[in-house]
Amino acid sequence: MRLLLVEDNEALSGLLQKGLNAAGFAVDAVQSVAEAVAGLARTRFSAIVLDLGLPDGDGYAVLENLRAKGDSTPVLILTARTAVGDKVKGFNRGADDYLGKPFALEELVARLQALLRRPGVLLGAALQLGRLTFDTAAREITVDGQLQPVPPREAAVLEILLRRSGRVVPKQVIEDQLYGLSDEVNSNAVEVYVHRLRRQLSEAGADVEIHTIRGVGYLIRQTREDRV
C-alpha cells in the first residue's frame, strides 16, 4: 500500500512518515504542489494524504489536477483549515475524507484503511475483526477458521458494518445498500438481521459486538476491556 503524503511542515511530515510506516504503509513524501503533481504523474498510489496550505499554492490544485484526469484515487485532506464551510468545500472539490489538525494518528490510520476497504479498491477482499474474517470475494465468513453459515442478507449487513468497523453506520445506509429502489423495505428487517447476526456471532465466539444505536444505526467493534 503506497501512500503519497503532501505536507510542507518538515517535522510533521517526518513524524507522519514514521507513524504510517508503522501502520504498514509505504510513504512517498513531498512538500509542494509541483512535487505532488510530478509524483502523481510518475506513480500510481493507493491513497493520498493532502495538506492544503502549501508553499507554492493551494492543495486543491493537486486535487483538481487529479480529478481532471479522471483519477479517482482516494484523497484524504489533512489540514488546519477547519472553519465552517471548509469541509463542505473539500468534499465538493472531490476529496474523499477531511480530517482537521490536530488529529490522532490512530484515527488517520483508521480513516485511510476505511478508504482503502471500499469495494473496488485492492485491499478489502478480506475484512477482519476480532476472531472474525469475511472473505468478500468468496462470500465466506469464518470465526477462528471455522466456516459460518450466514444467509446472504445477513452477510450483506455484516459486510457493510465491517467495512466501517468502529463507526456508526446509519440504518438508512444499510437499507439502501440491501434493497434496490423498487424493493419494498420492511423497516424492521434490518433490526431482525442484526439480531440474528449478533446471536450467531456470539455463539461462534467471534469476539465482536454489534451495538444498536436507536434512532441512528448500528456499529460493530471488537469486544474489549473498556475503561469504566
Add this chain to the structure above:
Amino acid sequence: MKIAFKSVRGRIIWLHVLALASVFAVSSLAALLLLRATADDFEQRVLADHAQTVAKYLKDDATGWTLALPPDLQVLYGRGYGGYALSVLDDSGRIVFSSSSGNQPLMSAPRSAEENSYFRRNRGYSVFYGVNHPVQRGQHTATIQVAQDLENTDVIVDDVVAGFVRRVAWVLLPMFALLLALDVVIVRRALKPVTTASELARAIRPSSIGIRLPRQGLPREVLPLVEAVNQALDRLERGFQTQREFTADAAHELRTPLAVLTTFLDILPDRVAAEQLRPHVQAMSRIVVQLLELAELESSTLGSDETADLRAVCSEAISMMVPVALSEQKSIELAGPSEPVWVRGNAEMLFRAIRNLVENAIRFTAAGTTVEVDLDREGFVSVKDRGPGIPAAERELIFRRFWRRNRRTGTNAGLGLSIVQRAVELHGGALAVAERDGGGAVFSIQLTPVWKPQTHSKASEVQRRPNATVTQMQQH
C-alpha cells in the same frame, strides 16, 4: 401643554389640522364680520335715504312742526309694510309724529345735532335698526327717526347674510377637508423615500450586513443620518472581516504545532512517558480547538436562506460520540421523526453545538446509562443525561466562558457550553437547561423550522461516498 408626537407624518398632519381649523375659523369670522359690515352699510344708506325723503315733507312754521307725507309714503311707514317705522322728535325730544301706536320715540338719546347716527335695539321679537337724522329748520332742530324691523320677513338683507354664511360654510368646509386630504397625500409622498430607507434599515440583520441604505431620493435633512448609518455598517463589516481573518490565521498557526506535538506523542517509543503526557496535550488541543470555534462563531453571520436537516445533524453528532460512549459503558439514542427535520441554519455550526451537548452528556452521565437525544418536527431538540444534574444556582453560570464547576481537574476548559450558546444565538434560537425527573440534566434547543417539500432520500447520495455524511453533502 406639550404633546409628544410619535411620527413626523402625525406631527405634520396634526399641525395642519390645527392651522386649517384656525384659518377656517378666522376666515369664517372675517367673512361674517365683513358681510355684516357691508349689510350694515347698505342698511344705513337705505335708512338715510328714507330719512332725507321724509325730511322734504317736514316743515317748521309758527305753529310748530308739520309733516305732510304723500299717501304712498304714509302707507310705507304705517306698520306692517316693509317693517319701517317713523317718528319725528323736536328739540327737546318730544314726539311730534310717530308711526307706532304707542307714540313712543323709536329711540331716545343720544342724538347728534349734525350727523346721522344709527342705532339698533331689540323690542320683543323685533330687531330695529334705525337712523337719527337731524333736520335744521330755522333755529330749530328736529330729529327724524326711521327704523326698520329686521326680523320682518320682507327684509332680505339679514336673510342674505345668514344664507350666505350657511352656504359659505358648506362650501368652505369640504374645501378645507380636501386641502387637508391633499396635505396628507403630499406629506406621505414627500416622506416616502425616508420610509423606504427606514424599512431597509430595519431589515439589516447580522446575515445581511452587506446592505447599505440608498442615498438617492432622500431629503437633505435625512442624508447625514443615512451616511452615518452606512459608515457604521462599513466599520462593522470590516471589523467582522478582520476578526475572521485573524481567527483563520490563528487557527493555522496554532493547529500545526499542536499536530506535530500530538503526532510525536503518538509515535514516541517510550509509551509510558507518552501516556503521561497525552492527557495534557489533549487538554491543550481541546482548549485551542474550542477557542478557535468560539472565535469563529463570534465573527460569523448566518445566511438568511441557509437551511439544515436537524435530524441528520443529530444523527451525525451522535455517531461521532458513540465510540467514546461505548468505551465508557454508556450509550446514546435518538428519538423523533424518521424524516428530515428542516430548520433555518448552518448544518456545521449546529453539528458543533449538538456535538458539544452530547459530549458533555456522555461525560457526566453515569456508567451503564444512555444519553437520550429527542427531536421533534418543530425544530426542538433536547439532550438528556443521567448525571448529577445542574443545581439551580449554576444554571446561568455554566454558559459563561471558562466556567467550570471543578477547577482542579484539568481536561475541560469550560468553553463547550459557550459555543453552544453562541451558536444558538446566531440561529435566533432558544437554549434552556433544566433538572430531569429521576436525576440528571436536560439541555434543550428550539430552532426555527422551515417547510420543505419532500425529495427522494438523501441516503442514496451518501451511498456514493460512504465516508461522507449528509451535512457534508449540503450545498446551497
